[in-house]
Amino acid sequence: DGGITQSPKYLFRKEGQNVTLSCEQNLNHDAMYWYRQDPGQGLRLIYYSQIVNDFQKGDIAEGYSVSREKKESFPLTVTSAQKNPTAFYLCASSLSGTAPYNEQFFGPGTRLTVL
Amino acid sequence: AQSVTQPDIHITVSEGASLELRCNYSYGATPYLFWYVQSPGQGLQLLLKYFSGDTLVQGIKGFEAEFKRSQSSFNLRKPSVHWSDAAEYFCAVSMDAGGTSYGKLTFGQGTILTVHP
Numbered sequence: 001d002g003g004i005t006q007s008p009k010y011l012f013r014k015e016g017q018n019v020t021l022s023c024e025q026n027l028n029h030d031a032m033y034w035y036r037q038d039p040g041q042g043l044r045l046i047y048y049s050q051i052v053n054d055f056q057k058g059d060i061a062e063g064y065s066v067s068r069e070k071k072e073s074f075p076l077t078v079t080s081a082q083k084n085p086t087a088f089y090l091c092a093s094s095l096s097g098t099a100p101y102n103e104q105f106f107g108p109g110t111r112l113t114v115l
Numbered sequence: 116a117q118s119v120t121q122p123d124i125h126i127t128v129s130e131g132a133s134l135e136l137r138c139n140y141s142y143g144a145t146p147y148l149f150w151y152v153q154s155p156g157q158g159l160q161l162l163l164k165y166f167s168g169d170t171l172v173q174g175i176k177g178f179e180a181e182f183k184r185s186q187s188s189f190n191l192r193k194p195s196v197h198w199s200d201a202a203e204y205f206c207a208v209s210m211d212a213g214g215t216s217y218g219k220l221t222f223g224q225g226t227i228l229t230v231h232p
Contacts, residue, residue: 014135040124042205042222043159090158100147100204100209101166106158 002027004107006091009111013078013085021076021110023091031097033104036060037088038078046089049074050097078112086114117142119208121223129198129231136191136226138206147209148189149220150180153204160205165189176200201230 004025011021025032030049035043045058049068063082068074074093078085088111092104118141128134139144147166151159170182178221180191189206206223 006158040224042224045219088156092159101164103149103161103164104159106151106160108158109156111156 004093004105006089006110008110009108011110013114014111015068015114016080018079019112020078021078021089021091021112023074023076023107025074025091025093025103025105025107026071027093027095028071029093029095029105030071031094031102032068033081033092033094034058034064034066034074034076035090035091039108043064043090046076048097085112085113117146117208117210117219117221118220119206119221119223121206122156122203123226124224125147125227125229127229127231130198131195134191134193134196134228136204136206136228138191138223139187140206141187142208142210143186144210146189148182148206149207150178150181150189151175151205151222151226152176152202155206159205162191170179177226177228196228196230198230199230201228205228 007022023026033048046064047066049055052071056101059089065077065087090109091107094102120139123138149164150162153159162178164181165172173179178193201224203225205225207219
């Protein structure tokens with residue numbers, strides 16, 4: 001079955017540590033996205049990538065970094081510069097990043113807690 | 116800039132009752148509209164979408180939504196709610212930025228639906 005996988009499902013981090021969240025898709029989609037979800041705030045875009053080896057900052061990119069070396073993979077690193085990283089992180093993909101009618105498909109999410 | 120408002124943070128209905136979740140958007144051109152559902156601790160699943168044509172669109176799980184340009188609304192409805200419909204619902208709007216520009220998807224803040232037996 002095609003879909004998006006995220007790992008791990010739960011992640012705990014000590015303050016001052018960097019941590020990487022995994023996102024893999026086998027849908028052959030060009031575009032991939034990372035969102036942060038906090039209660040009552042909807043989804044906020046962190047980074048997006050329309051094609052391999054290219055990515056752009058979203059609305060809340062500070063304290064995060066990404067890479068897109070392979071079409072199917074879009075890992076997100078939460079750095080120690082992110083002041084309030086405890087949140088639910090969602091990865092998504094779409095067939096194209098430029099076509100507004102393409103729906104985004106979401107992974108199951110990773111819940112990050114900073115201890 | 117485009118924006119989406121879901122006026123109701125939390126709605127409670129009885130099982131079997133009808134449901135309407137409100138969504139208003141702000142965008143100058145014709146919007147591309149979506150409704151997603153999220154079960155606790157899970158990712159989002161697309162319920163339905165509107166691009167053009169018939170303003171009443173049918174989705175999965177018995178949901179429908181109506182696009183009303185004059186009211187800038189895209190409300191989600193279901194005639195009879197089931198206990199399994201309890202979840203959080205998100206309205207989203209996308210824009211056509213043209214050419215190779217990114218068509219950003221903007222989400223509302225979500226409406227939590229509780230279903231009483």
